[in-house]
Amino acid sequence: MLVDAAAELPPRSNLTDITATGADLVVFSGGKSIRGPQSSGILAGRRDLIGSAFVQMMDLDEHPQLWAPPPELVDQTALLGGPPRHGLGRGLKVAKETIIGLLTALELFESGQYDVEVERQRIILDKIVKDLQGLPLSCRVEESLDGESSPLLEIALDESVLGRTAFQVCRALRDGKPAIYPGHARLAKGSLMIHPLHLDEDTAKVLARRIVEEVD
Numbered sequence: 424m425l426v427d428a429a430a431e432l433p434p435r436s437n438l439t440d441i442t443a444t445g446a447d448l449v450v451f452s453g454g455k456s457i458r459g460p461q462s463s464g465i466l467a468g469r470r471d472l473i474g475s476a477f478v479q480m481m482d483l484d485e486h487p488q489l490w491a492p493p494p495e496l497v498d499q500t501a502l503l504g505g506p507p508r509h510g511l512g513r514g515l516k517v518a519k520e521t522i523i524g525l526l527t528a529l530e531l532f533e534s535g536q537y538d539v540e541v542e543r544q545r546i547i548l549d550k551i552v553k554d555l556q557g558l559p560l561s562c563r564v565e566e567s568l569d570g571e572s573s574p575l576l577e578i579a580l581d582e583s584v585l586g587r588t589a590f591q592v593c594r595a596l597r598d599g600k601p602a603i604y605p606g607h608a609r610l611a612k613g614s615l616m617i618h619p620l621h622l623d624e625d626t627a628k629v630l631a632r633r634i635v636e637e638v639d
């Protein structure tokens with residue numbers, strides 16, 4: 424069983440908890456909450472399967488008698504033809520810079536250094552709520568329970584007063600300048616979702632202004 428846990432971080436305990444449930448392999452995105460390079464990710468789980476993926480990554484220009492892969496990952500006696508050439512995974516090669524970038528980001532994520540930002544994100548969401556007062560909508564900030572995840576802002580539109588659906592407002596925000604992509608998970612319920620991870624005070628102001636323009 425391979426678990427797609429791309430977006431299951433935080434909490435950082437999931438880095439080990441999901442494999443501990445018995446999943447054979449677990450994959451995490453490196454470009455989401457870990458904040459590593461966008462094209463990176465982490466494959467965790469059973470050592471023999473990781474070793475198999477490792478072998479598929481290789482395109483070695485190495486003499487068969489000299490090739491010495493890490494014995495804890497690769498059983499060389501099983502590879503009778505010597506070092507593999509042109510493994511399936513080579514087309515998905517990860518650059519050295521990307522690996523270092525991901526490891527650096529993982530260290531920051533794992534040590535809890537991102538946690539202080541939760542408070543900053545809450546303040547930014549509160550400012551957006553203030554800017555949206557007096558409009559045909561209601562705002563609710565959803566706190567995270569784990570103290571590591573971002574709070575989320577749900578903006579429930581009064582569609583009957585507006586005469587527009589949340590889908591239509593979302594489309595208009597996407598098509599506007601700058602393009603804004605609210606979370607779409609609750610559009611059918613009439614709500615736009617705002618994830619503050621990449622918002623700062625200036626971009627939050629622009630976001631609020633664009634929503635005001637669409638619903639006022």
Ligand SMILES: *Cc1c(COP(=O)(O)O)cnc(C)c1O
Nearest residue numbers: 427429430451452453454463464
């Ligand atoms: C984001 C996401 C992906 C893609 O992961 P990337 O490493 O960012 O390409 C896959 N599955 C799920 C469930 C995701 O949320």
